[in-house]
Amino acid sequence: MFDFSIVTSWIDSMLRGVMPAWAALTIEYVLIGVVILLVYALIALSLIYMERKVCGAFQCRLGPNRVGPMGIFQAVADMVKMLIKELIYIRNSDKFLFKLAPFIMITASVMAFGCLPFGRGLHVLDFNIGIFLLLSVSAVSIVGVLLAGWASNNKFSMIGAMRSGAQMISYELSLGISMLTMVMLAGTMSFSGIVEAQADGWFLFKGHIPALIAFIVYLIAGNAETNRGPFDLPEAESELTAGFHTEYSGLQFGFFYLAEYLNLFIVSAVAATVFLGGWMPLHIPGWEGFNAVMDYIPSVVWFFGKTYLMIFVLMWFKWTFPRLRVDQILTLEWKYLLPIGLFNLMLMAIIVIFGLHF
Amino acid sequence: MIELKAIHVVFAVLALIIVVFSIMTVTTRRILRAATYLLFVLFAVAALFFQLDYQFLGAVQLTIYAGGIIVLYVFSILLTHGVGDKQDLPEKKKVIPALVASLGGLALAGYMLYQETFPAVPYDATDPDMKVVGAALMGLGEGGYIFPFEVISVFLLACIIGGILIARKR
Numbered sequence: 001m002f003d004f005s006i007v008t009s010w011i012d013s014m015l016r017g018v019m020p021a022w023a024a025l026t027i028e029y030v031l032i033g034v035v036i037l038l039v040y041a042l043i044a045l046s047l048i049y050m051e052r053k054v055c056g057a058f059q060c061r062l063g064p065n066r067v068g069p070m071g072i073f074q075a076v077a078d079m080v081k082m083l084i085k086e087l088i089y090i091r092n093s094d095k096f097l098f099k100l101a102p103f104i105m106i107t108a109s110v111m112a113f114g115c116l117p118f119g120r121g122l123h124v125l126d127f128n129i130g131i132f133l134l135l136s137v138s139a140v141s142i143v144g145v146l147l148a149g150w151a152s153n154n155k156f157s158m159i160g161a162m163r164s165g166a167q168m169i170s171y172e173l174s175l176g177i178s179m180l181t182m183v184m185l186a187g188t189m190s191f192s193g194i195v196e197a198q199a200d201g202w203f204l205f206k207g208h209i210p211a212l213i214a215f216i217v218y219l220i221a222g223n224a225e226t227n228r229g230p231f232d233l234p235e236a237e238s239e240l241t242a243g244f245h246t247e248y249s250g251l252q253f254g255f256f257y258l259a260e261y262l263n264l265f266i267v268s269a270v271a272a273t274v275f276l277g278g279w280m281p282l283h284i285p286g287w288e289g290f291n292a293v294m295d296y297i298p299s300v301v302w303f304f305g306k307t308y309l310m311i312f313v314l315m316w317f318k319w320t321f322p323r324l325r326v327d328q329i330l331t332l333e334w335k336y337l338l339p340i341g342l343f344n345l346m347l348m349a350i351i352v353i354f355g356l357h358f
Numbered sequence: 359m360i361e362l363k364a365i366h367v368v369f370a371v372l373a374l375i376i377v378v379f380s381i382m383t384v385t386t387r388r389i390l391r392a393a394t395y396l397l398f399v400l401f402a403v404a405a406l407f408f409q410l411d412y413q414f415l416g417a418v419q420l421t422i423y424a425g426g427i428i429v430l431y432v433f434s435i436l437l438t439h440g441v442g443d444k445q446d447l448p449e450k451k452k453v454i455p456a457l458v459a460s461l462g463g464l465a466l467a468g469y470m471l472y473q474e475t476f477p478a479v480p481y482d483a484t485d486p487d488m489k490v491v492g493a494a495l496m497g498l499g500e501g502g503y504i505f506p507f508e509v510i511s512v513f514l515l516a517c518i519i520g521g522i523l524i525a526r527k528r
Contacts, residue, residue, distance in 0.1 A: 187489075
């Protein structure tokens with residue numbers, strides 16, 4: 001299987017050969033930043049196109065089909081339109097916080113994006129505490145939502161921000177506990193360690209019952225965390241116009257839009273990494289020939305394949321279930337998901353201690 | 359030696375961010391802006407931990423302060439303040455005692471810092487993994503934090519019960 005660290009270490013040694021170490025490091029940081037932002041934008045475009053096509057399919061429509069073959073340039077055209085729209089600042093708003101909020105959102109989601117393992121050796125931030133870091137940087141985006149809602153000086157934005165904040169804080173607990181359950185099985189928090197531990201079977205199969213429960217809890221909590229699907233109360237169009245980003249236009253709205261889709265990608269990618277093996281190919285212990293064939297598929301293809309599969313499942317959620325009420329959302333989290341998650345944590349502890357997993 | 363200089367530059371930038379935003383936090387008259395500047399200070403402190411290769415403490419700093427405390431502050435400000443609200447300027451008769459108190463604090467802190475000799479600690483680049491941190495938090499023996507951990511847990515439980523008691527319907 002191709003190891004991408006060959007390429008990165010080749011670039012590193014080449015740069016260090018012609019210039020001092022600090023200059024080489026600076027150039028590498030800039031390069032990584034540019035590549036990450038580029039991939040970030042491209043993934044967002046692909047997700048917007050995919051969302052519209054999937055939505056169309058679920059509503060028995062064709063979806064975008066005019067711009068380019070199958071409408072594949074529709075998202076690009078929308079992006080160009082968004083880039084050249086005017087930025088409107090409303091009077092009596094707090095302009096500094098109004099401008100700052102989209103940047104906090106996008107920074108939080110880019111930092112979480114940087115923690116993901118995209119393939120063998122293709123990993124920007126590989127810390128000992130990978131999952132914990134990802135959860136902690138994505139928690140910062142709540143501040144962005146609250147600031148956006150308050151600084152707009154609009155009651156719809158305000159209600160949307162309060163709803164969004166309450167929802168995100170609540171569901172973060174379930175998200176963290178389901179991740180903790182899987183960390184207990186893996187014995188490590190670093191993403192590379194978690195992926196390596198799945199070389200002889202994905203955690204969804206190795207951890208059987210508690211892993212399956214954690215997977216379902218994670219999907220529900222992750223979907224709520226991105227403010228999508230049946231949990232899109234914060235921007236319920238019929239009652240709040242657009243929630244916390246009602247007053248935003250042009251590129252600033254684009255930032256919120258981008259962050260929302262990338263959060264969908266990050267949630268799916270973490271689900272794919274922690275439960276479905278990340279870039280690790282499908283290995284079945286004992287089937288040596290089968291495993292060797294699977295190793296010929298590049299790791300990046302495995303990662304993106306699993307992630308887009310999870311994204312499709314989350315979009316399926318979104319276009320199938322009707323929207324919940326606020327009290328139903330909070331009841332679901334505090335009275336059902338959290339107790340189930342805590343019980344599941346105990347169950348996983350018993351299974352790990354007595355070695356009942358595969 | 360050239361590596362050391364790059365580290366110094368990064369440290370200087372972070373220190374500058376911390377100093378500037380700390381001052382802005384206490385001088386701005388809009389309370390939500392003060393909370394935002396405080397957020398920047400906490401980010402820069404987390405960045406200092408990351409610079410020291412102590413990622414666990416950096417992530418804890420981000421989770422507890424940026425993701426927890428600041429969100430709580432912002433939430434309570436959201437419920438009590440409007441966009442146009444500004445803090446009143448301090449009254450004349452309060453200025454002098456406040457000045458004396460803050461200058462006294464500065465002198466005390468400065469004297470303590472000046473007296474303190476900072477011994478050179480050998481740089482330990484190993485990042486403790488999950489097991490080390492968990493054993494330290496739950497440890498009973500030398501360097502274990504089980505007692506403060508339990509005390510804080512009971513304290514937080516009391517806070518939650520108190521909150522429910524205040525908020526419940528009669």
